[in-house]
Amino acid sequence: MGELLVGQKALVTGASSGIGYGIARAMADAGAAVAINYHSERDEAEELAETIRTAGGEAIALKADVSKEEEVERLFGQSIANFGTLDILVANAGIQKDAPLAEMSLADWRKVLEVNLGGQFLCAKRAVAEFLRRGSVPEVSRATGKIICISSVHDVIPWAGHINYAASKGGIQMMMKSLAQEVAHHRIRVNAIAPGAIRTAINRAAWSTSKAEQKLLKLIPYGRVGEVEDVAKAAVWLASDEADYITGTTLYIDGGMMLYPGFRDNG
Numbered sequence: 303m304g305e306l307l308v309g310q311k312a313l314v315t316g317a318s319s320g321i322g323y324g325i326a327r328a329m330a331d332a333g334a335a336v337a338i339n340y341h342s343e344r345d346e347a348e349e350l351a352e353t354i355r356t357a358g359g360e361a362i363a364l365k366a367d368v369s370k371e372e373e374v375e376r377l378f379g380q381s382i383a384n385f386g387t388l389d390i391l392v393a394n395a396g397i398q399k400d401a402p403l404a405e406m407s408l409a410d411w412r413k414v415l416e417v418n419l420g421g422q423f424l425c426a427k428r429a430v431a432e433f434l435r436r437g438s439v440p441e442v443s444r445a446t447g448k449i450i451c452i453s454s455v456h457d458v459i460p461w462a463g464h465i466n467y468a469a470s471k472g473g474i475q476m477m478m479k480s481l482a483q484e485v486a487h488h489r490i491r492v493n494a495i496a497p498g499a500i501r502t503a504i505n506r507a508a509w510s511t512s513k514a515e516q517k518l519l520k521l522i523p524y525g526r527v528g529e530v531e532d533v534a535k536a537a538v539w540l541a542s543d544e545a546d547y548i549t550g551t552t553l554y555i556d557g558g559m560m561l562y563p564g565f566r567d568n569g
């Protein structure tokens with residue numbers, strides 16, 4: 303990925319697997335020092351940090367539940383103590399706890415909102431505080447700081463059986479835009495990436511058999527399931543000065559899922 307993030311310090315939440323893992327790896331390849339946050343997959347996170355260090359990069363694995371304020375405080379404290387400051391937050395950690403309404407417990411409703419939306423709020427709050435404490439360093443980046451919220455096509459596309467998840471992603475959209483409006487005058491850029499169906503553990507059931515994959519592909523005009531790298535490359539670019547004039551935007555990376563393919567020969 304070249305030199306796009308040389309000298310920058312990034313924190314990626316939920317980076318022990320899936321999209322977060324891919325973004326952490328790609329940001330390190332682009333020259334950033336990366337804090338790899340994990341919740342329970344310590345070995346995976348430590349191995350990724352080791353792989354990055356072996357390749358000559360800088361990385362550290364840090365445990366935290368992003369829905370807990372004291373753990374987020376510790377996460378940022380450790381990350382900043384290690385790298386000196388923070389330039390990029392990728393608020394990626396997210397979960398699904400799917401059930402039809404009648405079977406969805408209040409606990410599962412709350413858990414998904416607390417991790418997906420509350421976690422992004424807590425991390426964004428702490429990141430903005432660090433960006434403002436340090437101020438602008440134009441030799442490192444034109445922006446004072448960058449936040450990328452990892453959302454989903456379900457910030458717009460309704461999703462029966464997943465109302466907690468869809469509500470959390472819809473919430474991320476307005477949180478991201480409102481925060482972007484609030485901090486743009488500090489030259490802090492806040493954007494979202496909204497992936498479609500990316501081949502990771504969270505949606506394994508939707509692609510792991512060829513029958514399931516054929517069904518999923520009906521929703522993807524581009525004709526293939528997304529890969530983590532499709533998202534990771536865009537995240538590097540969006541965090542870099544190449545995207546310096548972009549704030550308050552959502553970038554959909556979905557092979558056209560948002561194009562309502564069911565309407566192609568219908569309606």
Ligand code: BGC
Nearest residue numbers: 454455456498499504505508
């Ligand atoms: C969900 C996946 C799903 C995809 C497309 C993502 O946000 O986490 O489970 O496959 O949206 O529906």
